[in-house]
Amino acid sequence: MTNDEYEYEYAIRADGLRRRYAGARGGFEAVRGIDLAVEHGEIFALLGTNGAGKTSTVELLEGLAEPSGGTVRVLGRDPYRQRAEVRPRIGVMLQEGGFPSDLTVAETVRMWAGCTTGARPVGEALELTGLGGRAAVRVKQLSGGERRRLDLALALLGRPEVLFLDEPTTGLDAEGRRETWRLVRRLREGGTTVLLTTHYLEEAESLADRLAIMHGGRIVAAGTPAEVTAARPARIRFTLPEGVPAGRLPLSLRAASEDGRRVEIRTPDLQQALGELLFWARESAVRLEGLDARSASLEEAFLDIARDATDPRDQTTDTFGTEKAGV
Numbered sequence: 001m002t003n004d005e006y007e008y009e010y011a012i013r014a015d016g017l018r019r020r021y022a023g024a025r026g027g028f029e030a031v032r033g034i035d036l037a038v039e040h041g042e043i044f045a046l047l048g049t050n051g052a053g054k055t056s057t058v059e060l061l062e063g064l065a066e067p068s069g070g071t072v073r074v075l076g077r078d079p080y081r082q083r084a085e086v087r088p089r090i091g092v093m094l095q096e097g098g099f100p101s102d103l104t105v106a107e108t109v110r111m112w113a114g115c116t117t118g119a120r121p122v123g124e125a126l127e128l129t130g131l132g133g134r135a136a137v138r139v140k141q142l143s144g145g146e147r148r149r150l151d152l153a154l155a156l157l158g159r160p161e162v163l164f165l166d167e168p169t170t171g172l173d174a175e176g177r178r179e180t181w182r183l184v185r186r187l188r189e190g191g192t193t194v195l196l197t198t199h200y201l202e203e204a205e206s207l208a209d210r211l212a213i214m215h216g217g218r219i220v221a222a223g224t225p226a227e228v229t230a231a232r233p234a235r236i237r238f239t240l241p242e243g244v245p246a247g248r249l250p251l252s253l254r255a256a257s258e259d260g261r262r263v264e265i266r267t268p269d270l271q272q273a274l275g276e277l278l279f280w281a282r283e284s285a286v287r288l289e290g291l292d293a294r295s296a297s298l299e300e301a302f303l304d305i306a307r308d309a310t311d312p313r314d315q316t317t318d319t320f321g322t323e324k325a326g327v
């Protein structure tokens with residue numbers, strides 16, 4: 001098996017990827033050694049705190065910028081150096097698509113179709129993105145959400161094998177967001193690989209087969225949504241009756257935090273801890289008010305990461321990236 005064949009096993013593959021922006025004192029390294037392997041036909045979400053380096057990474061994967069270190073392969077090719085081969089096979093939806101706003105929606109799509117090999121019919125692209133009824137409207141008159149959908153229509157015009165979506169649902173209302181999710185799932189069913197960045201954890205949880213959370217230019221957690229949350233402790237909350245101090249709880253359940261009578265227990269084994277708690281409560285004839293037990297959500301996992309996070313600009317910008325993010 002040659003290197004290219006090996007890398008073509010994955011739709012997208014990055015190894016030790018780095019991106020440094022030029023500037024004073026050696027510039028700023030926004031991407032600090034990222035490894036990614038996205039399978040064909042998978043929806044992969046890149047999450048992160050603001051300034052984590054998502055867009056900087058996606059631009060490298062799209063071939064819009066040259067890495068300062070490491071390698072990228074998209075469909076087995078280098079998207080920067082072999083751009084002519086890769087570009088016709090990928091679709092790119094940037095955070096802000098810039099196109100002439102005096103044209104109508106249909107004219108805009110037609111213009112792009114003219115520069116795209118094997119483009120979908122204009123009507124099909126508009127129907128797919130729910131813009132069928134807006135074909136004759138000038139782009140400048142579209143709402144922010146409709147512009148996002150137009151960006152998406154342009155990105156999928158060439159029936160891409162790999163689709164890059166940078167915050168595809170920012171500015172959409174709840175229904176618009178769900179429509180976009182349905183469309184992305186349909187594209188996956190048709191075999192398209194989708195890599196998206198998002199600020200909406202619900203979006204990643206509901207859409208992504210796998211995801212990676214970035215912070216400070218590194219991937220600090222990765223896996224299926226279930227795997228990423230499984231590594232986080234579950235939480236039990238309740239209020240003890242007056243006159244029952246938290247110190248009376250069994251040793252294994254001593255509260256992680258306690259605020260008067262309100263108690264929060266964090267545990268890696270929710271079933272066991274909850275069983276012990278309920279057994280103790282029955283034996284001690286204690287009523288647990290407002291009892292609430294839940295597994296960690298992706299949102300909690302993310303917030304934990306953000307909480308532990310320090311400002312990446314405060315960290316050393318060493319090229320070797322030896323410092324560890326706090327996760």
Ligand SMILES: Nc1ncnc2c1ncn2[C@@H]1O[C@H](COP(=O)(O)OP(=O)(O)OP(=O)(O)O)[C@@H](O)[C@H]1O
Nearest residue numbers: 021022028030048049050051052053054055056057
């Ligand atoms: N052209 C540039 N020159 C210098 N620094 C840059 C440049 N573009 C981005 N950065 C810095 O690189 C870091 C990562 O930015 P990037 O836009 O990739 O993050 P992001 O995760 O996409 O953020 P957001 O969620 O806010 O869009 C930030 O600290 C940003 O200020």
